[in-house]
Amino acid sequence: MRLSLGFILRPFPRIKPPSCPPLQRRYTDMASTVNKVAHPFDKTRFDATLNRRFFYAPAFEIYGGVAGLYDYGPPGSALQANIIDQWRKHFIIEEGMLELDTTIMTPSSVFETSGHVARFADWMVKDTKTGDVLRADHLVKNVLEARLAGDREARGLAAAPPSDDKKKKKKGAKAVAVKLAGEVVKEYDTILAQLDNYDGPALGELCRKYDIRNPDTDNEVGEPQQFNLMFQSSIGPTGQHKGYLRPETAQGHFLNFNRLLEYNNGRVPFASAQIGRSFRNEISPRAGLLRVREFTMAEIEHYVDPEDKSHPRFKEVKDISIVLLDRDVQEAGSSQTRSLTIGEAVDKGVIANETLGYFVARIYLFLINIGINPQRLRFRQHMANEMAHYATDCWDAEIQNATGWTETGTPLVVRQALKEPIITEKEVPEWNKKVLGKNFKKDAAVIQQIVDSLDEPSLLKLKGELAQGSTIVKSEDGREFTLTSEVVAIERKVFKQSIREFTPNVIEPSFGLGRILYTLLEHSFWSREQDVERGVLSLPPVVAPTKVLIVPLSAREEFDPLVQEISSKLRKAGVFSRVDDSNTSIGKRYARNDELGTPFGLTIDFASIQNRTVTLRERDTTDQRIGSIDEVIATVTDLVFGAIDWDEACQRLPAYDGVQAVAE
Amino acid sequence: MRLSLGFILRPFPRIKPPSCPPLQRRYTDMASTVNKVAHPFDKTRFDATLNRRFFYAPAFEIYGGVAGLYDYGPPGSALQANIIDQWRKHFIIEEGMLELDTTIMTPSSVFETSGHVARFADWMVKDTKTGDVLRADHLVKNVLEARLAGDREARGLAAAPPSDDKKKKKKGAKAVAVKLAGEVVKEYDTILAQLDNYDGPALGELCRKYDIRNPDTDNEVGEPQQFNLMFQSSIGPTGQHKGYLRPETAQGHFLNFNRLLEYNNGRVPFASAQIGRSFRNEISPRAGLLRVREFTMAEIEHYVDPEDKSHPRFKEVKDISIVLLDRDVQEAGSSQTRSLTIGEAVDKGVIANETLGYFVARIYLFLINIGINPQRLRFRQHMANEMAHYATDCWDAEIQNATGWTETGTPLVVRQALKEPIITEKEVPEWNKKVLGKNFKKDAAVIQQIVDSLDEPSLLKLKGELAQGSTIVKSEDGREFTLTSEVVAIERKVFKQSIREFTPNVIEPSFGLGRILYTLLEHSFWSREQDVERGVLSLPPVVAPTKVLIVPLSAREEFDPLVQEISSKLRKAGVFSRVDDSNTSIGKRYARNDELGTPFGLTIDFASIQNRTVTLRERDTTDQRIGSIDEVIATVTDLVFGAIDWDEACQRLPAYDGVQAVAE
The missing domain is CATH 3.30.930.10 (Bira Bifunctional Protein; Domain 2)
Structure with a gap:
């Protein structure tokens, strides 16, 4: 924290809502x-x-x-x-x-002060022959983990993965069934548990001590070097102002x-x-x-x-x-x-x-x-x-x-x-306020503000000009003022940013x-028991990309008025829906949307036209219920906003036992 | 548009909501x-x-x-x-x-293909003495507009701005009262009306013809040069992959x-x-x-x-x-x-x-x-x-x-x-599928995929190795395959991206x-008739940063339960509110929030504790109404969501004529 503050401590602010919301049922x-x-x-x-x-x-x-x-x-x-x-x-x-x-674009001086230019870096090593660049801690981790896996394999504690099963293996170091001494296994475990604690020289030592090489080439790697992780660019047309993202x-x-x-x-x-x-x-x-x-x-x-x-x-x-x-x-x-x-x-x-x-x-x-x-x-x-x-x-x-x-x-x-106090040196204008006021009267403040807001290079330029006699500065409205060293001097000063009364x-x-x-996607992904090929993303409605899928039996025009009525009512209720009337079976359309994590589906069929009923499908159970259009919209709205769960929805709407083409 | 497509034209997609919403009353x-x-x-x-x-x-x-x-x-x-x-x-x-x-970070090849590297540029000119950089079209505009202003002044058509009134004048070129010939005025007007139509050489010609100089120094400017407006950086640790933002x-x-x-x-x-x-x-x-x-x-x-x-x-x-x-x-x-x-x-x-x-x-x-x-x-x-x-x-x-x-x-x-077709040349692998299949069987697809996904430099390296006999490629799971020129050859080919059936x-x-x-802020800003110092931002509730300000008479604890009750009810209604219980008059607190564009205010005073009433204030009129807490919350919620306007709110809630400290 590099803030220099001098404010007063007051009580905790009043902008406090009454309570944390209860943990939602997952x-x-x-x-x-x-x-x-x-x-x-x-x-x-x-x-x-x-x-x-x-x-x-x-x-x-x-x-x-x-x-x-x-x-x-x-x-x-x-x-x-x-x-x-x-x-x-x-x-x-x-x-x-x-x-x-x-x-996002930030002048370099900001990251010099914050320490990022000097220290926001990872340790990299180069393959001594190919020049390939590797991150040092990842290299050590991959190689030692592969050796431990080989050891377990040699001891019969883990099956060797079949050589052509590329799904099960990670990139990089390959496990070879070689038994390690007991104390070596222990050393490796200890190193891995605190790997994040090693700096560059220590990682270099590990590479030498345990003969860790680039697994892609089996070549040795050089001494770890720091690589700054900030992207660099240049601001403005002169190319002189360095910036970082x-x-x-x-x-x-x-x-x-x-x-x-x-x-x-x-x-x-x-x-x-x-x-x-x-x-x-x-x-x-x-x-x-x-x-x-x-x-x-x-x-x-x-x-x-x-x-x-x-x-x-x-x-x-x-x-x-x-x-x-x-x-x-x-x-x-x-x-x-x-x-x-x-x-x-x-x-x-x-x-x-x-x-x-x-x-x-x-x-x-x-x-x-x-x-x-x-x-x-x-x-x-x-x-x-x-x-x-x-x-x-x-x-x-x-x-x-x-x-x-x-x-x-x-x-x-x-x-x-x-x-500790931060010490910085910079050029600052020193004013002779008396002369300034006498010479420039009500413009004095304007002039002072112009010069005080100049950056270091401009101040140095000004300093040079003052040394040769005088300089001209311009105000925003284009007026010019001639300054001499009698009015202002530019001097290099040392600043010590002392510790204030209170630093938060x-x-x-x-x-x-x-x-x-x-990670959320990974935690949400599973396959149906009866069919491993059918992936399902069980995203909670609160984050699901689409909340409700509207599925007319076909793209025939007779379904259009109902599709539009239901889309419109859902939109008014604040529920984001999409229509899928593509030319494929309802089951396939639902399967596609199971993979997209859409929690609910509404099917519009001929019964919808005759009786104004629609079916409501739940993604995880593939359970289907039936009700009038307005009942179903009210129920699905409550589901999406977490007011009820699926069990409660089932109490409102009877199960659908229709025979129409809703085959899953 | 640089797309190469080969798809089939189908009817307009069905994802169409029923109608445009009616234009909201402003x-x-x-x-x-x-x-x-x-x-x-x-x-x-x-x-x-x-x-x-x-x-x-x-x-x-x-x-x-x-x-x-x-x-x-x-x-x-x-x-x-x-x-x-x-x-x-x-x-x-x-x-x-x-x-x-x-x-945001984009490899340079993308912007080379799109034409941005060659053409996404503005014309700049340099001051011939100081090297200061100016945008050429802005320079021409500023100087000609200043001359036209000076001409109007000389003809007595515009008052000279007072020399110390920096608010009224723009940066850059200064208007000097000099009369211009009638046809010159006409020429300037024509140039300004189509200034965006001039390219660099034409702007350079204008500078010479009309003696347009850097207004900050009165020096001549050089020939316009293109300056590419993209920020450049470098991707990865080798410094060899150029990227642009x-x-x-x-x-x-x-x-x-x-x-x-x-x-x-x-x-x-x-x-x-x-x-x-x-x-x-x-x-x-x-x-x-x-x-x-x-x-x-x-x-x-x-x-x-x-x-x-x-x-x-x-x-x-x-x-x-x-x-x-x-x-x-x-x-x-x-x-x-x-x-x-x-x-x-x-x-x-x-x-x-x-x-x-x-x-x-x-x-x-x-x-x-x-x-x-x-x-x-x-x-x-x-x-x-x-x-x-x-x-x-x-x-x-x-x-x-x-x-x-x-x-x-x-x-x-x-x-x-x-x-026109785009012609590109690149290295591509040419496979002998028969030999590939015979030698590698079920791994053939894996190998082909590895090589096909290599970039140009890697393909060139492979080409060199193949020329010397053989090369080894590695699969993701670390297995190695030896390839010879019998299996694959790397060849330089010319690709013509022909015009497809349909390019959108x-x-x-x-x-x-x-x-x-x-611009929205500018259109929303005004000052009260009775007090020019009091700025008001009349932002519509739909975009206002805060919708409702809750203002207890003071920060005393007795107001806390009501503040919390009202905040909580507003949050449940989906209305974003803030509390201001700072130690200053209610009038000052409202004035601060007028400048922040907060459309509504609720005042909590001693009457609120006794009678459970609060007053509702509208920002633009400073009109105040009174009602029970729940009535006022329902009304302000309808106001925020545009269901009613202020006139309708006034029909629901009587005017507030209290004498408490609600002085504006």
Whole structure:
């Protein structure tokens, strides 16, 4: 935290809504009669489904693609927009946060001051022969994990994967059935448990000690070097102003702190929030949406008095139970988690204070609400060397997916307060106010403002001109003023940014929306017991891209008036629907929409024309009910907004036992 | 349009909602008893208000600022989010468009193919002595306009502005009272009317012919040179992959065209839509939000059969009357507009076809709906040389503001269809399928896929290795396959992208949200007749950052339960409210929120505690009504969602004549 503030501490602001909303019943629990684990999760089928339905796809495919860049198609965009909408309601509106929208392009001086130019980097190694670039920690991890897998195979603890089964194996290092000494296995396990704790030289030492080579070529790798992850560019036509694309939105919050504080009537604590794109030039991104070079993130900066980290709404969340993996456990080489209530965790000092605990709980509630499986969610504390250069404490919300426990891009960082004065040197104008006033009278203020707002190069130019006699400055309205060194001198000064009366701590919950979206899709994906080929995405209605699919028996004109009536009534009720009248069976159209995660379907058939009835289909159970158009619309609206669940809907509408062509 | 397609033309897709929503009554018409034009629009006061209330501010102010970059504060962010929300409803949902979210970082090959690397540029000139860079067309405009102003002054047609009144004068060229010959005035007027039609050499000629110099130095300027407006960067750790930040989102649509077409079941016409950030490295941006280097835009690409540009919903909009300024009129040196209905404009051929007319009307309805003044809105057609390199026709929605008629960043472009075949040369693998199958059996497909997906440099490397005997390729799961030239040869081939059966035309409505936001603010700003200092922003409730302000008489605890009850009830009704219990008079708190555009206020006083009544205040009239808490909440909810207007609210609630401290 590089803020220099001099404001007064006031009581907690009054913008507080009455209470946290109750934890919504998870939609995926609704249809509990369905066996969703009949088939093990199949990553290949899952990826193929997402690609076929255009949730997302590698960007620039027709140009050969660029690693780490993805485009979201219609269902992915809608899902992302719905997650953002929930995020905005859960955090910004519910907690009365101050929203910002700041620029991505940032002059280099900002990131020089923040330490990013010097330290926002990963360690990379080069293949000594081919020059291929690898991320050092990923290399060590891949090679050691492959050796451990080979060891288990040699001991008969794991079956060798069939050599042509490419689905089951990961890229990179190959497992070869070689037995390792017991203590070597132990060493490897310990290294892997605290891998994030190694810096570059230590990673280099590991490569030498354990003969870790580029698995693609079997060549040795060189000494780890730092690679800065910020994309660089140049602002303006002269090419002299270096800029970076922001790697996080945080600087945009901090630079506006004084304005935000004023907007909040001078009171702390308060929080700013921002949803926007950030960029990291990853060394060799290979993990789909889990590691990308461009991503939408949502960040909160909650400013709190370091002397008082209590939170007025802590009692509302203290009984929520969460799974924690703290720093001490990991530094002892273990990954043993424990389950605690938020209240217990703060009492025991596992979580440092109430405010931090409150945010852990709120993040947990948000993730569950959009459909993340709570059984596969834990909070892991960063180890000392693992944290970003600006952090003093950090908790990651980690979610289990097919590749193990992965950070979801929701780190909860405590940024460090200013500990030592920052010393900077710069050119500043020194005014002779008397002469200035005498010479320029009422224009004095204008002139002073012009010169005071000049940047360093312009001030240096001015300094040169003053040294040679005089200089001319121009006002916005084009008037010219001649200045001499009698009026103003440009001098180089040293500034010490001393510690002020009060520097707030900052708690920074940060959400990588792509990772959350991907994991949510993975948690939602399953196949029908009777048919492994039929993928289903059990997205909760609150985030599903389309809420209701309208399916006329055919594209014949006689169904048009009913299709239009139902679309219109749903739109008025605020329910987003789509019509599918493509020339294929109703069963196939529903199957397509099961893969798109559409929770409800309305079928319009000849009975609809005769009796004004429609059938309502639920995605997970494929159960169908029947009722009048208005009854069904009222029921599906209540379902979409979570007012009732499917069991309640079934009490309202009788089962459909029709014989028309609704074969699944 | 650089698409190569081979799909079949089908009927218009069925995703059609029943009808356009009726044009909403403009909120600003509601309180028509208020004299909003008592004071002329004061740009200085307006800018000061926006800055003080943190709608937006120059980015990186504490680092001296960077021209053309702005941060949005809480009210600006909320206003922008509300405009985007309306846009999404008006276009994406209402028209069933396919939403996309594609990457900003783009490999250079994409913009080489699209023509942007060669042609997406502005003409700049350099001051021959100082090297200062100026945009050539802006220089010509500023200097000629200043000379015309000086001429009017010399003829006594305009008063000389007082020399110290910096508010009234623009930056740059200064008007000096010099009379011009009559024919010179005419020449200048003609040049200015078609300035957008001049290219670089022609602008250079103007500078020489009319002795146009840098007004800041009076030095001559050099020959105009092109400056590419795209920000450049480099992707990945090797520094070898050049990338650009997109200057528009269009390429992201086109590159995904085939996937979108498939998603739409192969049917055209259809539209894709995207809201996102784009970047243009402007030469010297000086016009606030009207010309920035980074901006949020919303773009639509509507794909239509060039043989059939009818639109099934055209009849719904054909009677809407709009003001047009067409190409022919401008090329004759005039700016004479005419008012036509959309139907007449298409009949007369002023607007080329129904689909284009439909979009002009829909853009008009959108802008009016969010609060743009229809009296200050016109559609101007681009002249031939003015259009972007990819356009064949273009209409700008122009809005009048304090600086005149300005394009609002909502051009409606018709992109050109592919006219000539594109010829490209590249390395391609040529397989001997027989040998491949015989040697590798079921792995043949895997191998072929690996090689086919290699990029040009990798293919060249492979070519070299094959020439020397053999090469090894690796599958994703790490298996190795040895290939010889018997199996595959890498050959350089020429590809001719021939014209397919059908290449769609593309209509591209594009919205620069910052410009719309700025103009909306300007159209909404006025001062109370009795007090010029009190700015009011009459934003319609649909886009206002905060809908309801809750104002307890003081921050005393006794008001807390009512504040919480009302906040909670409003939140349940979906109405975004804020509490202001700061330590200042109710009148001052309302004045602050008038500047923030908050349309309604609820005052909680001692009567509220005794009788459960609250007063409801309307921003524009400052009229106050009184009712029970639930009555007032129901009324304000109907007001916010546009179900009733203020006159109707007044019929429900009696006027407030209380004497408590509600002094304005």
